Amino acid sequence: MSGELQDTLKKRLDENYAAFIDSLQGKTVSELIAMAPEITTAQQLHEELLGACDEEDVEFLLRFDNPLEVVRGYWESEITGYDHSGEMGHMLWRIREDNQDEFERQDEKSFGIDEITLDPVMDFSGKEVVAYIEIGFDVGRRFQVYPNLDDSCGLYVKYDPVSQALRAELCIEDGYDGGKRWETVSLLPSAQKMIIDLMEEACQKDMGRSLRDTWTDHHPAINRENQHQKKNGRCQHER
Incomplete structure (x- = not known):
């Protein structure tokens, strides 16, 4: 992948993300809470989108003035309409595995x-x-x-x-x-x-x-x- 194109996309994503954060200024607490999914998605894409792109993706996204906003709209609809039960099941399994020893120690604890x-x-x-x-x-x-x-x-x-x-x-x-x-x-x-x-x-x-x-x-x-x-x-x- 062309390093120059990648650097250009990174700069544009940084600018898009900074503009998005600026747009939140002056919002009330209730408005920010309602926008929590959008904020989370924008943050995730700003951090991870570039790493998920190949050279053709980079060239394509550079056609947009605000690639972060374009991808964010599609990504929100994707994760909102997608069945995450499989991923959630795996997540819960990890939680159980990570905490099982602690729970077993609590279960084995006698009372005084x-x-x-x-x-x-x-x-x-x-x-x-x-x-x-x-x-x-x-x-x-x-x-x-x-x-x-x-x-x-x-x-x-x-x-x-x-x-x-x-x-x-x-x-x-x-x-x-x-x-x-x-x-x-x-x-x-x-x-x-x-x-x-x-x-x-x-x-x-x-x-x-x-x-x-x-x-x-x-x-x-x-x-x-x-x-x-x-x-x-x-x-x-x-x-």
Whole structure:
């Protein structure tokens, strides 16, 4: 490509862009906002148009006194009427890739003991000990559950003293009609241990007994059944 022609086109584009910027002087804020697509297009073309031209393109554009304005009109209609879903899909994929590590670190972050309050009154009536926990953290960030602004949330945990398994459900109460919905959530091992320790501490303080012993007191039949199964297992092994 002729360097002289390229330099001429660059100078003309510079002049066109400077004239376009001058035309914006005196515009109100609302007018500038409405012209944002035009301004963005003019800036993009001023920076990138020359690099996209071959020698014939340069010669052709130099026939116009204002090549920037000519191309801008066509480019705006081109990008306005074009389906950008493919490019946007690729862009969103890049955003996910660039931010995935950060989101995963947030997802894996446990909550602190200062962000929860265990209700010491627990329910021992079932095969699992049920406890209610007031929470002071963002459930959207920790559990990817997004209640409405007026809703209230509480965490219910169910602990099986036999298997020592803990599972959790988030109770979301509608701030308008009081309706409740439940969301099963996953807790990190560190969070599970912290909650079980709090339950154990509450039992020792209020009952003077361990969590397992307190549960056993409420379910002597279940405890005898478990002991019977263990005894039968030992007998069969001995045979």
